[in-house]
Amino acid sequence: MRIIKVSNPDVGAQRAFEIYEDALAKGTQVLGLATGATPIKLYEKFVDSSLDFSDLTAINLDEYVGLTPQDPQSYHYFMQQHLFQYKPFKQTFIPDGASDDIEQAPKAYDDIIAQHPIDLQLLGLGQNGHIGFNEPGTPFNSTTHVVNLTESTIAANARFFDNPASVPTQAISMGIASVMSAKKILLLAFGEAKAAAVAAMVNGPVTEALPASILQEHADVTIIIDDAAASKL
Numbered sequence: 001m002r003i004i005k006v007s008n009p010d011v012g013a014q015r016a017f018e019i020y021e022d023a024l025a026k027g028t029q030v031l032g033l034a035t036g037a038t039p040i041k042l043y044e045k046f047v048d049s050s051l052d053f054s055d056l057t058a059i060n061l062d063e064y065v066g067l068t069p070q071d072p073q074s075y076h077y078f079m080q081q082h083l084f085q086y087k088p089f090k091q092t093f094i095p096d097g098a099s100d101d102i103e104q105a106p107k108a109y110d111d112i113i114a115q116h117p118i119d120l121q122l123l124g125l126g127q128n129g130h131i132g133f134n135e136p137g138t139p140f141n142s143t144t145h146v147v148n149l150t151e152s153t154i155a156a157n158a159r160f161f162d163n164p165a166s167v168p169t170q171a172i173s174m175g176i177a178s179v180m181s182a183k184k185i186l187l188l189a190f191g192e193a194k195a196a197a198v199a200a201m202v203n204g205p206v207t208e209a210l211p212a213s214i215l216q217e218h219a220d221v222t223i224i225i226d227d228a229a230a231s232k233l
């Protein structure tokens, strides 16, 4: 694991942006993208830049079950708002949370990932150590799957919803094995609330109880954290 410690999230987003500049210059074709508050500043930097994504494929980590792409709380909508409307990609994929066949949707997504192996996967970090929506206890060999969200994740995500009772309780997420199949991984974590998960991810045992700990076993992982997120290292 390469750890880049920065003074604040703005500097972290800039360092992350430079990693993308370098990756695109070297011919990266497929970006694994993430949602949540953490990557927003990075996406702003993409939007303000001259980077051209029009030959690239984007594959997102996850989507809520039951929300259509038009739903302002959906991750489809999030990606449109923060990135895709400004920076068109050749093609973009996000799990279909509104599928009529929610059992089949994960398989369809795995086929997409197999056809477009991810060069650089962006990750945020849940306070409980989740990556994507892979909650503690998710098998390390999991591929795309339907997830029952934990109470703590539902509570953490309630901040984005006007009515906390309407936070979805399920999601479709790329699995841990899907994430680990990416050639390079870049994880961003900022703020005190992430400090315990960061410490466990970096220094704790590799355990399914802390999904991000598996990243210790990936050959090419970079972690950008600010001082607050690094405070328990």
Ligand SMILES: O=P(O)(O)OC[C@H]1O[C@](O)(CO)[C@@H](O)[C@@H]1O
Pocket: 034, 035, 036, 037, 038, 039, 123, 124, 125, 126, 127, 131, 132, 133, 153, 156, 157
């Ligand atoms: O970036 P945030 O909003 O802190 O979220 C951290 C993680 O939690 C999720 O939003 C899911 O709860 C992930 O998509 C994200 O990586």
